[in-house]
Amino acid sequence: MTERQTPLLDELEKGPWPSFVKEIKKSRKNPMAEDLLGILERSYREKIGHWKHGGIVGVMGYGGGVIGRYTDIPEDFPNVAHFHTIRVNQPAGWFYTSDVLRKICDIWERRGSNITNMHGSTGDMVLLGTTTDQLEPIFSELTELGFDLGGSGSDLRTPSCCNGQARCEWACYDTMGACYAITQEYQDELHRPAFPYKYKNKFAGCPNDCVASVARSDLSIIGTWKDSIQIDQAAIKAHHSDINMVDDVTSRCPTGCMKWDGAKLSIDNANCVKCMHCINVLNRALAPGKERGATFLLGAKAPIVGGALLASVMVPFVPADEVVDTIKELNEAIWDDWGENGKNRERVGEYIQRIGMGNFLERIGLAPVPQMVIHPRTNPYIFFEASEEE
Amino acid sequence: MTERQTPLLDELEKGPWPSFVKEIKKSRKNPMAEDLLGILERSYREKIGHWKHGGIVGVMGYGGGVIGRYTDIPEDFPNVAHFHTIRVNQPAGWFYTSDVLRKICDIWERRGSNITNMHGSTGDMVLLGTTTDQLEPIFSELTELGFDLGGSGSDLRTPSCCNGQARCEWACYDTMGACYAITQEYQDELHRPAFPYKYKNKFAGCPNDCVASVARSDLSIIGTWKDSIQIDQAAIKAHHSDINMVDDVTSRCPTGCMKWDGAKLSIDNANCVKCMHCINVLNRALAPGKERGATFLLGAKAPIVGGALLASVMVPFVPADEVVDTIKELNEAIWDDWGENGKNRERVGEYIQRIGMGNFLERIGLAPVPQMVIHPRTNPYIFFEASEEE
Amino acid sequence: MCADRKTDIGPPHHDKFLPPIIKNNYGKWKYHETPQRGVLLHVGEKGDKLWSVRAATARIASIETIRLFADIADKFSDGYLRWTSRNNVEFLITDESKVKPCIQKLEAEGYPVGGTGNGLTNIVHTQGWVHCHSAATDASGVVKALMDDLFPYYHDKELPGKVRIAFACCLNMCGAVHCSDIALLGVHRRLPAIKHDIIAKQCEIPSTVAACPTGAIRPKTVDGHQSVEVIEEQCMYCANCFTVCPAMTLNDPEMDGLSIWVGGKVSNARSEPMFSKLAIPYIPNEPPRWPTAVKAVRNIVETYAKGARKFERVGEWIERIGWPAFFDQTGIEFTKYHIDDFTHAGETFKRSAQLRH
Amino acid sequence: MCADRKTDIGPPHHDKFLPPIIKNNYGKWKYHETPQRGVLLHVGEKGDKLWSVRAATARIASIETIRLFADIADKFSDGYLRWTSRNNVEFLITDESKVKPCIQKLEAEGYPVGGTGNGLTNIVHTQGWVHCHSAATDASGVVKALMDDLFPYYHDKELPGKVRIAFACCLNMCGAVHCSDIALLGVHRRLPAIKHDIIAKQCEIPSTVAACPTGAIRPKTVDGHQSVEVIEEQCMYCANCFTVCPAMTLNDPEMDGLSIWVGGKVSNARSEPMFSKLAIPYIPNEPPRWPTAVKAVRNIVETYAKGARKFERVGEWIERIGWPAFFDQTGIEFTKYHIDDFTHAGETFKRSAQLRH
């Protein structure tokens, strides 16, 4: 097969940033990659994509994990007539060994396009482009290697987490452990879509939220602490050369709960909202408290249909060793209710808004607390219940 | 007529605060007042009001200014069988002479209940309770005295204003002058309801907003200034005994644009948002700038139907001498559009939300400016126009 | 109708009622002081001095009282007086020696002087059982009971900042209830009672149906009458149907009552204008002196007085300490009713992990 | 199907892939430093040291590249490596002397090291014309053009704070576009083209009608076919109908393009998480290197770099200076499209007189 001319794409080989065009060209000996280049050059010329709505394809017994994809011009690009992606559930924290990566590459060289996404934006390792007949063999080789598929469709999506305690001094609970435990616990929910719509879990070890969980997961578990920030007054000096204690630290505290008297830093911990800023800046001197755990937030999503949502507080604090059990309780209570009553393609965040947070809390068995709101209601439209009658 | 026993109401004659029960009793020689006492005692006993939905009553040629009111138990309280209120348009700033007040009292003694509200919460002098046959005579005596009725129904409601330049050093434009001018200009709109719903104008001389215009008027005109706050450094000392310059002043500035170096106060006026706080506290030393005018905001209302609204910025700054003309332009442009297209009982603030602010601005001929929003849109649901096609 | 019937003359020009000192200093005031609670001293650019003595009223004023004020004005302020935007009356005095006697006279007559500066002033309120058909509670009576109890904060005791209390007897909110430091609001809690036999005569069925913000009303034939029904779960007792249609009444002696709201403001000082937020969803009507409501408001005022910084309004104080602390310090119970569930509810959910623990 | 077909085994346990130093220090790290851009040094409670060298990738990775990374890992980091939550690759090195050579090797192979600390890191992005049927623009190409242009801010040049750029090729926003410092979002601007002849076969008409957030779709018979129509004024080109029904396509070569959003974040540091806000409603698709979009982003980054305080994220900077100043300083035009007109629009109106003039 002769290599195609791709004058437009070639422009994207220039410059210091790694080039995806080079990546595809590196895979060029694979005819799928060659046709991908061709179809992409065509899109660049015509300013339009050439993919069709995916049909339902997958591996036996699973309802998710594969995104079916076909080109609308198979006559010109027969090698990408089928070009399905496989979502491979990544190991927690995206840690690998060279060894296991090579084995995955080998499978993909034999059975796919040679091209991957490391990683998809939910967190999966995305194997980019194969044909329907290869799906089952790929699946069997992957499971042989100890890997399994991730989620797609109206299921529990592949959970993901920051690297947490593996490589971060601030992790307030074991994000990777929790992510693994939850992923294993819910293999059925992950592989067999049975929800009204997708449902995501993400795990961040502290309020820096390095997996964007508050914005991108239905249930977001963010590490935090209850007691006082640990201060090593002596170590503050180590920071003195590049940090101005007032301009850079105390004046940036959202609640103004810190004082620097020129020699000593004091924190009114009752008013600390655990934002992490001072700890981030003075990371040799300050550390989260010792009574650690997590805040649970629910309901984030992208805009379709009702507008984007950030997750909102469900449980202000759960001790670290109860995090996994609490996630299970919450997930299951939520799935029971939303799974039963959610409309088709209604994320849980939208569902809550439709039925009312107060009602939702009652149904999932959580008591309302003021931490759940920015402020109490401003409108007087209260749905008083009949049971209130005396 | 014998005086009734009112054991419950009598409880409300006790205590240091002026008693409305005493006020009604003072008027007791008037049979309407006597029956009002009786009906109110009944309400206190039964915990329910005894007034019916008002019928349409009024003076000839006017559609507003009188609120019809009838009791639902006329058999027991025949003297308040009719008990209409008359809204008398107050003089701007609620200034009176003893002389004119006595003349009003005389009219009301002859033709009404002897009881008033000084004032109603829109601002009118409210004459509380008369019969249908008295309306026309009262109106004629009031106009003879130089007074006219205020608004009610779907009309321009009685405009009101803070006392502004009459007695306040901070007034950035002539609120009373503007209120008077606008009231006179729109006598027809005030007396003959022709709008989809009520429409209110309120005038506050500075951002302290002593008439709550931002919360209680459809068009709110709030005085402000463009240039620098006037500072009399020497006068700051006059405040020194009771004011802490940092705790009470600079640290309370919403944008942190003030500095106190122990002797001198400096303000980064480009970042001053004209909140008034520092001027309020240091009123002998600071004053609004010299380039004065007003900010126009639109759309405030009480909750029914879509929830309460505060007014939002329409024109960030209008010089003081153009305020009245700009109000007229804006009122008229708004009435043209909302008057035509507003639904029945849809306040202009709700109307804007229904049709979209961008469209509304186009229709009333105002250019969009970023001062109108807290922040630009966060959702990507943009109604691009066909005219955008190239 | 006589030929010279005057219409559309508008209000009299205020010039007629302004004292000479105001005409001379119009737009030329320099600063003000508060020599004592209830008295404002405004000083003009050229040194002219005007004392305003502010006295409380019940808002409801008998003509006897207005005549009394006229007499007092004649005696102490050359016949000039005004009302404020919050139902206080002010006597405009140019002769300093008349200030104290004016105060004495007012207080002797039962109209105490106060209401300026940081503290309480008069309550903006509405008609209640005195005049309105919509009222879920009385207005003047609750206001009287409250102000008796909180009287020192009007008269002489200072609070950290201005505390503006408003009162409205139904959700129409004919007052600044939606933006007040503390607000009391009459609420219904029972479904509209529908007069099936007369509704079709008294009201337009389609506009009645359309009036409901939640779409709870549906047309229905009852006992052969053209009427409507209300879906219970969808009704939040706003009474908008009643405003449009008198044959749907919400008033109910047992279920009506009051709710309490906190933290609103309208001034732009320091913080931007804010809405009031729900503190207590329901307190029963307890005429004549509404002891539970009075106690609840006093509790909020006193907790605020203890905790707020100078100049801090109630809403600013709560924003600084956080709503959990507000509920904690006041001992008010947080319930599902506090969590918004109307159109923009989601905008009030706490969408961040910034929390005090 | 063979008897021993494995299913539901889930991902391998991460323990298998963690280097010994991490196992030993799991949950026991003490602090970190950044010896140079792109290198993190984590120090354990007992003094153990782990250097992570972070390199850029195009996210799209050929197996050749993954094998290259495997070789590099074998050589410098005992075979251990990881990817980050933003498509960078990290080599986990315990021998300090291997840090520089590892960097050299990576950069020589075209995978520059950087992305830590205050500055730019990799762009979170989506599939675009490489794989998705929905794309209003390409993803990888725009990202490549942008990062080439902004490269120094990834590699060595500092910015006041972290700047997270995200890219999504349609309103489904398969990325963190809604909460990014700077976001690029593919937009359609032409009505869905309806395939009247096949729509009834391919799609359920009722669920297609129901999919529209604004109710713009109505059932209609066209040329004898059961189909739908779209009310032009009510369509805002969200393509939700297309997601549900392939017979309604939005893709259009001339009208599709990009929008730019600014000021979002997800961390709780200092300020709470924030949504991105519209900066530029529309920029045409200009393959292969999207010069207008690139220039627009550079302008925003540079204006921010000039004006922001240390640690300040884009959204925090704008909140401090105010949106009028943002539009003024960047020279971006403010249009009616910037003013929200969707469900919660009113919540974004400026409802106060606190303004800079």
Ligand code: SRM
């Ligand atoms: C592959 C991936 C983008 C990428 O290039 O990385 C992706 C690709 C698609 N997403 Fe997504 N989404 C991907 C992460 C996301 C994320 C980000 C996240 O998970 O953190 C979001 C936003 C967060 C969220 O869940 O709200 C996201 C929000 C959507 C939506 C809108 C959902 C909503 O509730 O608003 C759709 C529309 C839908 O579900 O019908 C969608 C639909 C799609 C579909 C299946 C399009 C479709 O209608 O068939 C895309 C298939 C493209 C393809 O060719 O493979 N995708 N999608 C990401 C999954 C890879 C992985 O498994 O790791």
Ligand code: SRM
């Ligand atoms: C008399 C007064 C209350 C008072 O005791 O002071 C009043 C009394 C009534 N108001 Fe009001 N409103 C009065 C000021 C207000 C205000 C405050 C203001 O103007 O600053 C508001 C809130 C601001 C606003 O305009 O939104 C107000 C918002 C309403 C509403 C809700 C309007 C809305 O858009 O949400 C209604 C309901 C309606 O219009 O159908 C309403 C309706 C009514 C009616 C006419 C009830 C009705 O449905 O027939 C009341 C007649 C009561 C009576 O017995 O006289 N009244 N009303 C006030 C007028 C006196 C005056 O002219 O000075």
Ligand code: SRM
């Ligand atoms: C007389 C009156 C205007 C009128 O034309 O009637 C008035 C007059 C003054 N106001 Fe006011 N305000 C008046 C209602 C208001 C209102 C409206 C309301 O309460 O419904 C507000 C907005 C309240 C709110 O935000 O909810 C108001 C917010 C202010 C403020 C801002 C206070 C704050 O910190 O938020 C100031 C500044 C100050 O007090 O230093 C102020 C300051 C003043 C000054 C000092 C202005 C001056 O130099 O003359 C006057 C004496 C204040 C005092 O009472 O100590 N005035 N003032 C109103 C008296 C009402 C009453 O009887 O108590």
Ligand code: SRM
């Ligand atoms: C490796 C990674 C986690 C992972 O498991 O993959 C990570 C690792 C670290 N993050 Fe992060 N963050 C990572 C994604 C994020 C994200 C998520 C995102 O961007 O999508 C965020 C939220 C961003 C946002 O708000 O939009 C994030 C917000 C932070 C912050 C808060 C910054 C702020 O001021 O808002 C810190 C604190 C700091 O930088 O001082 C932080 C700090 C750190 C530290 C210093 C934590 C530590 O002690 O190890 C790590 C090195 C940071 C650096 O790059 O300089 N990390 N960090 C992610 C690297 C992404 C990349 O390749 O660039």
Ligand code: SF4
């Ligand atoms: S979220 Fe917190 S614990 Fe996790 S990697 Fe980021 S900074 Fe570390």
Ligand code: SF4
């Ligand atoms: S973590 Fe944030 S809120 Fe707490 S003290 Fe530090 S800067 Fe302040």
Ligand code: SF4
């Ligand atoms: S609004 Fe301003 S100008 Fe008017 S009375 Fe109040 S403080 Fe004075």
Ligand code: SF4
């Ligand atoms: S008026 Fe307000 S914003 Fe302006 S300097 Fe004074 S305190 Fe600051």
Ligand code: SF4
């Ligand atoms: S608040 Fe309601 S009950 Fe009270 S006066 Fe207004 S409309 Fe009547």
Ligand code: SF4
């Ligand atoms: S009270 Fe309100 S919610 Fe209930 S039926 Fe009437 S209009 Fe609808």
Ligand code: SF4
């Ligand atoms: S953002 Fe849209 S076009 Fe891009 S991958 Fe996701 S669904 Fe496809």
Ligand code: SF4
């Ligand atoms: S593009 Fe969106 S708004 Fe337009 S018809 Fe389709 S679903 Fe409705």
